[in-house]
Amino acid sequence: MKPDAIRIADLGTPQLTEKQRQAIASSPPVQMSEEAVLAAARHRTGLSDFGPDDFRERLRIWLRSFDEDTGLGPLGRAGLFGDAVRYACARLRFEDLAKQHPEINKVAIRQPIVIAGLPRSGTTHLVNILAADPRLRSMPLWEAMEPIPTLEEQATPGADDPRFLRARDMWGEFEAMLPLMPAMHEMAPAHVHEDIELQALDFSSYLPEWQCRPYRWRDYYYSKDQTSHYAYGRRVLQALTWLKGPDRWVMKSPPHMENLRPLMTTYPDATVVITHRDPVAVLQSAITMIAYGNRIRRHAVDVKELARYWTDRLEHLLRACVRDRDTVPAGQSLDVLFDDYMADQKTVIERVYAMAGLALTDEARARVHAYLESNPRGKHGRVVYDLKGDFGIDVAALRERFGFYYQRFSVRPERIEGEL
Template identity: 50%
Template sequence: MSGTQTQEPAEIRIDDMADPVVTPAIQAARHGPEGQPDRMTVDQVLAQAMADAGGLNDFGEDQGFRTRMAVTLQAWDEDEGLTRGGRITLLNHMVRVMVNRLRIEDLVKRRPEILDIEIDRPLFIAGLPRSGTTHLVNWLSRDERLRSLTLWESEEPVQLRALAPGEVDPRAARSAELWGAFEAMLPHMAAMHGMDAASIHEDNELLYMDLNCYSWEFQSRIPRWIDHYFAHDRTPSYAYEKKVLQVLTWHRGPNRWLLKSPQHMENLAAIKTVFPDATMVITHRDPIAVLRSLTTMLGYSDRIRRDPVDPPALARLWLDRIEKLLRACIDQREAWGPDQSADILFHEYMADQERVMRQVYRLADLDLTPEVEGQLLGYLEENPRNKHGKVIYDLEGVFGVDEAAARERFAFYYERFPVRQEA
C-alpha cells in the first residue's frame, strides 16, 4: 500500500499572483485594525506583553532575545512592501510569544520540578519546506506513545485553568477562529498547507519564544534578521525550546516527543548538543520543486500583507535562503551518526511510504505493534496526496526564475544527496 489516490485531483491555477484580486476582507487585512500601532520599540513590545500577561514581568534569562527583537523590529521597518496591517499582525505575534514566555517563566518558578522532567529520545523530523515533513509528522502522530504538538497548543503552550468536563479548550477555539478567517480569505491554502488548529504543527512556535524562529521570513522580507541569525549560535534557543517541552509535558505526557521543522535542517549541531539521545530524520527533495511550491504558497498569501506583492523579488529571496539552509545542513550533517539519523529521499518516500514508516520505527527503536501499524496505515488511506486539489506552479513565468541556472546553484546539494530532479 502506498497511500496514493486512484482519482486524479482537481487542478488549481492561481492566475492573479502578480496582480491579486483584493476582496474586502483582504483589503481590511492590509489596512489592519484601527487604534493599533504598526511600529513599536523593544520596550513597548515588552510592556504590552507584561500588560497582556496580567502584570507578569519576568522574561527569564536573556541570552540575546532582546537584541534579536531589536534586529527584527528594525528589519520590519526596512521591509517597504509590508502594509500597515502586515506590520500589525507581526507585532501582535511578537507580543503573543512574549506573553507565552512570561507565562512559562512564571509556571516554572512556581513549579520548579518541571525542569526535572526528562525529554526522552525525541524524534526530530527536518527537511526543506514542501518536502513531505508535514505529512510525515501528522502521520506518525497517530502513535500515541509519541507526544506531538497541535497548532493551537504551540500558539499558547501554558494552560491557565482547569477545564470543565467536556469543555473545549479556549486556546483551541481561538486558534480555530484565527485560521478559519485566514483560510476564508485564501481558499487555496488548504491545498498547499492547511492550517487546521487541531493538526500537528511545527515546533517553530517554541523557538519564537526566544525570538529565534525563521518563520518571520515567511511573513516578511528581512535580510538584516537573516544575517544576524546566521552570525550567532542558536544552541541556547533550542535549550529554551527544551524548557517549553518540559512545560508541555508537565501539562500532558508522554515525554517522548515527535517534532518537526524545516529550520532544524540548518541547526543539526545545536539540536545534537541539547538533545543528544534524539533521533533525526531528514527528508530531501529537489530544491527547484521546493522553490516552485514554496514561492507559490507564500506569493499567494502575500496578498493579505504586501502591496505590491512582487513575486520575482520573493523568488530571489527564497532562492538565496534555500541555498543557505542546504549549505548549513551539509556542513552540520556529520553531527549525527547513522545509528541516530536517516536521510529520506522524497521520491522514494512518495513511492513507498510503508517502507519509510518501518525504517523510521527501526531507527527510533520503536516497536511497530499491529495496533499502531493499523492506525498508521489508516492515516494513509484517509489522507491521500493532493487531497484538496493539485496546485499548478509556474516558477519561470510568474516568478521570473531561470530554472536551469538555479539548478547550477544547487549542484553542491545534488552531489551530496541523490534527489530526483522534478520537471
Template identity: 50%
Template sequence: MNSAHKIRIEDLSKPVLSELQQGAVANAESQEIDLSVDAVLAAAIKNTGLKDFGDEGFKERLAEQLRSTAEDAWMNNFGRMSVFGTKVQQACSRLRVVDALSRHPEINNIEISRPIMIAGLPRSGTTHLLNMLAADTRFRSMPYWESRQPVPAPGEEVTHDQRDPRFQRAVQAYQGSDAMLPLMKNMHDMNPEHIHEDIELLDIDFASYTLEWMAHVPRWRDYYLAHDQTPHYGFLKTMLQVLSYYSGTGVGDAAGGDLAPKQWVTKTPQHLEQLIPLHTNFPDATFLVTHRDPIEVFSSTATLVAYMSRIRNPVIHMSEIANYWLDRIERLLRACVRDQQKLPEDQTMDVVFPEFMANDMLMVRRVYEFAGIIVTPEVEKQLEAYLKANPRGKHGQIVYDIEADFGLKKDALYERFNFYYERYPQLDPRTH
C-alpha cells in the first residue's frame, strides 16, 4: 500500500515566490547576460584552460540554441543566466572530452557491447526502470553527478564514489536547486546519486531537446527535428566509451586499464523520436520502450514545466505550456509508432506502465529474460534493496489536475491520441 502523502501545488499558475526565489530573481536582473557563442566559448576556455572543441559544426547548433533562448519573450534574466551557465558547463565538458580523446586515443577502441537502452515518454516509468536495472552492479550506468562532468579536471583524483570531487560539486548544486525548487524532487528527483539519462551526453554535442525544458524555444525544436541526429548518436557512443575509460579508481592508464567495460544500461525520452539513429549506432542493443497513457504523461509533464517556470517567467503562461507539450508528446509518439516497428523484433520489448507499476519486480524479471541475462540471487537482493530504499512517492506525491490547472478536459484530448491508443489499446482509459 502506498502511504505517500499527497501534495497539491495551489499556486502553480500564480506563484508565490519564497524570499530565496525573490532574491535570486532580483539579483539576476542586475546581471548582463551575453547569449552569444563567443561569450559561451570564452567562458569555457577560461574555466578549463583548453581551446580545442573538436568538430566545429557544433557552433551552428549552439548559436541556434542561444538565438532561440533570446527570442523567449517570457523569460526573465534568471532564466537567461541559467541557460548561459548550462551552455558554458556543456562547452567545458566538450573541451575536456576532446582533450581526453587526444591524449588517450585508445578510448576509441573500447567496445560498447549489447547495451540496454530505454526509450519512452517523460513520466512513463523510464527513470524507475533505469534505476532498478542499475541496481544490478553487473551493469555500467551513469549517476547524475558523473553526467554533469564526465571527464575529471586535470589533477583530480577519480574515485567514482562520494569522495570524487565531481560528486561533491554535484551535491552543492543539488542543495542549491532543492532550496530553489523544493518540489522538484517530488516529480523528478535529480539527486547526485540517482542514475541519470544519457541526454546529458548528447547535450555536450549541443544536439538534444533538453533546452525545451528550460525555455520556450520553438525555433530550436524545429531546427533539431529538421536535422538527422545519426551523427550525434555516434557522439553518444563516443561518450559511453569515454565514461567507460574513466570508470576505474585512478587516472590515466589505471582509470582506463579495463578495455572490456561492463554492459551499459541507459535511457532518455528523446530516444523515442530517434529510434533509427539509436539503432544505427547501437545495432546490438536491447531496446526497452515504455508506454503510458499520454494524457497522464501530459498532466505530469505540463505541471513539472509550469512549476519550474516560476523562477524564470514573471507570468506563467499555462495555456501555452499546455499547447506546447501536448504537441511535443504527440510528435514523440507519432515518431515512435512510425519507427518502433523498424527495430529488430527480437531486440525490442514494450514495457507498459500499468503492468510495470502493478508488479515492477515481475516486469524487470521479464526484461532480464528477454535480454538473455540471468537473475542471480545476489541480483535479486540488489533489486529488492533498491525498491525498499526508494518507494514510490518517497518525497510525497503531487496531485495533478489538468482541468483546474490548465482548463482542459481529458475527454476532449483523447481523440488527439487515437493513433496511439489504437496501437496500445490497453492504455485507452475509455475502454476500462
C-alpha cells in the first residue's frame, strides 16, 4: 500500500475515539417539531416573518422523516435539527432584507456558469478553479452556511467576516473529530460550496439524505417539480449579488443533474457543464465517506442499507439526467468526462471559458495555474476503497444496472477493487 494510502477498516463496526464518544454523550435531546424549529429561529434572529408559508409542509415532512429514521443517534438528530434551525434563520434574515430593499428583486443574474454532475465526479474541484477568476461571483462554504449577515455583524474592511470565523471553527472541530474526512471531501470554509444550500432555505433539497435515511422526504421530493424552489434560490442569489457583486456567478451542485428543466427555466442563459464519472466509482467514494461520518451520527452503521439507499439515489439522478439532457441547448452546455478532466484539466477549463463566452485572460490563467498547483488530487492522502468487501456489492450487477448511463455518455468504467 502506498505511503499516502488510507484504508478505513472499521466502517461497519466503528471503533470510536474518546473525542467521538464525548461528542455523542454531550448531544442535547431535540424535538423534531415545526414549532420547535421556528421558535428557535425566531429567538436566535429576533425576526418573525418567514415569507410564504408553503415551506411549512416541507419542513414538517423533513422532521417526520428524521423521526422515522430510528437508527439516528443523539448527535445525528441534533445535527439535523440544527441544520433546520439554520435554514429557518437564513430564511428570516433573507425575507427581512428583501422587505427592506425591494430593489433586490430587480438585480440581474447574468449568464451564470452552472456545474452539474454526480457527487465525487470533480464538480467541487472544477468550480473552485473557475471561482479563482475574480470576474465570477461564487459562494464559499462560510457564506453558504449563513448567506445573509446580520446588521450587528457587518464585516469590517480588512477583517475576516464573523461568519467565516464561525464556519472555520465549526469545520475545524468537525475534522478534528473525523480526521480522515478531508481525504474524501475537504470542507474548507473559503472553498466554493453547493448552491443547493439556497433551495434549502425553501426546505427543498437532497441535503438531509447525506446525514440520514429520510425515505418519506426523498419520495416527496421525487414527486414534486422543483422549479419554484429554484426560483426561491435565485431570489437569494439576487440578494447575495446586491450585497456584493459581480453579477455573473459560477455555481455547482449534483442535484442539478436531476433538475435540468427547473435549472434552465430559472437561468435560461446559463452555461451548463455536466461532469460524468463511472457511477460505480462514485458510489464507492460516496458511501465510504457517509459510512465514516455515520459512526458519530448513528447508533450502528448498517453498510448494506446505506449501499442500497445510495444505489437507488444515484440511479434516480442518472435516469433524470439521461431523460432531460437534450432539453439544455447544445450551444449552452458541455459534457465533461472525469478521465478527460483528470488527464488535462487546463484544456477542459479552456473549453468551459469558450462555451461561456468568457475570455481566458493572462490573469485568469495565472489564477487557474496557482489553484491547480496548490490543490493537487490526493492532497490529504488517498482512500483505498473496497466496494465488495466493505458493502457486499456485486460490482458486475451494478455495472449492468447503470448500463443505460455508460451507453448514453460513453462513460469509461474505472478499476474497482475486487472486480474480475
